Amino acid sequence: MGYELENMIGLLERTPAALNTLLRGLPEVWTETNEGENTWSVRTVVAHLIHGEYEDWMPRSRHILQYGETQLFSPFDREAHVQFGKDKTLSQLLDEFAKARAKSLDELHGLKLTAKDLERRGQHPALGSVFLSELLATWAAHDLTHLHQISRIMAHQIREAVGPWARYLGVMRCAGHSEAA
Amino acid sequence: MGYELENMIGLLERTPAALNTLLRGLPEVWTETNEGENTWSVRTVVAHLIHGEYEDWMPRSRHILQYGETQLFSPFDREAHVQFGKDKTLSQLLDEFAKARAKSLDELHGLKLTAKDLERRGQHPALGSVFLSELLATWAAHDLTHLHQISRIMAHQIREAVGPWARYLGVMRCAGHSEAA
Numbered sequence: 001m002g003y004e005l006e007n008m009i010g011l012l013e014r015t016p017a018a019l020n021t022l023l024r025g026l027p028e029v030w031t032e033t034n035e036g037e038n039t040w041s042v043r044t045v046v047a048h049l050i051h052g053e054y055e056d057w058m059p060r061s062r063h064i065l066q067y068g069e070t071q072l073f074s075p076f077d078r079e080a081h082v083q084f085g086k087d088k089t090l091s092q093l094l095d096e097f098a099k100a101r102a103k104s105l106d107e108l109h110g111l112k113l114t115a116k117d118l119e120r121r122g123q124h125p126a127l128g129s130v131f132l133s134e135l136l137a138t139w140a141a142h143d144l145t146h147l148h149q150i151s152r153i154m155a156h157q158i159r160e161a162v163g164p165w166a167r168y169l170g171v172m173r174c175a176g177h178s179e180a181a
Numbered sequence: 182m183g184y185e186l187e188n189m190i191g192l193l194e195r196t197p198a199a200l201n202t203l204l205r206g207l208p209e210v211w212t213e214t215n216e217g218e219n220t221w222s223v224r225t226v227v228a229h230l231i232h233g234e235y236e237d238w239m240p241r242s243r244h245i246l247q248y249g250e251t252q253l254f255s256p257f258d259r260e261a262h263v264q265f266g267k268d269k270t271l272s273q274l275l276d277e278f279a280k281a282r283a284k285s286l287d288e289l290h291g292l293k294l295t296a297k298d299l300e301r302r303g304q305h306p307a308l309g310s311v312f313l314s315e316l317l318a319t320w321a322a323h324d325l326t327h328l329h330q331i332s333r334i335m336a337h338q339i340r341e342a343v344g345p346w347a348r349y350l351g352v353m354r355c356a357g358h359s360e361a362a
Contacts, residue, residue: 004342007208011335018203022195027188127345134344141343144336145352151329154192155322161185162322163315164308171326174355 005113005133008140013105015143016098019046019150024094031090035156035176042153045146046093047085048078053100055080057139058107064122064132065111072123108136152176186294186314189321194286196324197279200227200331205275212271216337216357223334226327227274228266229259234281236261238320239288245303245313246292253304289317333357 023031023042031042040048056076063073085093111117118133155171166172204212204223212223221229237257244254266274292298299314336352347353 007210008339010206010208011211014203014207018199021202022199025191026195027191029188030192124345130344130346134342134346137339137342137344138346138350141336141339141346141350141352144332145350148329148332148336148352148355151325151332155325155329158189158318158322161315161318163311163318164305165311165315165319165322169319169322169326170357171322171329174329176351 005118005136008136009105009108011140011143012101015049015147016094016101019049019147020094020098022150024091029157030154033153033157035153039176040149040153042150043090043093044081044085045150045153046090046097047081047088049143049146050093050097050100051081051084052076052139052142053097053104057135058104060122060135061108061111061132064120064135065117067122069121069123069129072125075125148174149176186299186317189317190286190289192321192324193282196230196328197275197282200230200328201275201279203331205272210338211335214334214338216334220357221330221334223331224271224274225262225266226331226334227271227278228262228269230324230327231274231278231281232262232265233257233320233323234278234285238316239285241303241316242289242292242313245301245316246298248303250302250304250310253306256306329355330357 023046034041034044060073063071088096113132118131118136120132121129122132122135124130152171152174155169159166159172162169162172204227215222215225241254244252269277294313299312299317301313302310303313303316305311333352333355336350340347340353343350343353
């Protein structure tokens with residue numbers, strides 16, 4: 001997993017810049033719209049990603065290293081980002097995400113995790129026993145699930161504009177599978 | 182649709198740089214792997230995107246403007262990219278995509294399309310009558326469907342590494358819906 005952790009980091013360190021390149025300056029019709037009532041806009045997704053940096057990935061990693069399985073993770077409030085995201089522009093959120101992610105990765109490097117550390121376990125309130133290695137892989141996968149979601153939200157905005165081609169476009173038929181983001 | 186065409190262009194001009202930022206230098210375990218037999222790697226997807234620039238979007242746009250519905254589009258060979266992609270590195274393909282897309286968009290700007298042009302129709306060999314506006318929206322949606330696919334291919338590589346979190350990650354449960362890419 002030492003090798004694989006490098007692979008996770010390779011992705012994690014690229015995501016903020018990739019989102020920045022894709023999203024900054026895009027017409028708001030792509031980024032401020034959503035998929036219908038009670039769904040997220042692209043801006044909301046970026047706010048959620050920032051929230052994960054503050055409350056989820058490194059805090060839970062430290063939790064595992066400190067408490068192991070003796071203490072449950074604090075539940076992650078998946079709506080909390082709504083509060084701190086609501087008064088910020090997408091540009092501000094993209095800047096904040098880049099900064100927060102860089103800080104998280106600095107901290108991760110500072111832990112100098114060993115193969116043995118990665119096999120340490122924590123207790124997830126719903127999933128039960130989980131490895132630190134699984135938490136860190138999930139961090140990368142979480143970036144990907146939200147990149148997947150972003151492409152789907154954006155495609156939703158032009159589902160009628162594409163006319164009959166919609167049937168050829170998989171993203172138009174993605175039902176959005178996440179229970180938890 | 183004049184307004185909306187600007188929105189399509191806003192996305193189309195960002196995709197190559199966004200993919201470059203996400204993918205260049207990533208460990209090959211993300212980009213040279215696929216989702217199983219007869220599926221595409223991330224590198225294959227980029228080759229396919231280049232092929233669309235050469236054979237699909239602008240050629241078909243010109244076809245509509247020149248022939249209208251009097252002549253079917255040439256069928257698009259969705260496997261042709263395999264030939265010209267196979268001996269190129271991902272970095273080479275990313276460079277080529279950026280160049281090909283920039284050239285396509287230059288050409289699109291050069292057409293100075295009017296609202297009336299966008300309502301011109303062509304004959305798709307399978308879909309029948311289509312508007313130029315639909316073709317151009319599909320170009321943008323096609324970028325999104327492949328961004329969606331790329332995130333899914335990459336997530337596939339860590340489906341086991343995430344352990345029990347897989348059930349929370351929508352991208353892990355995306356069946357890949359495209360009939361045609």
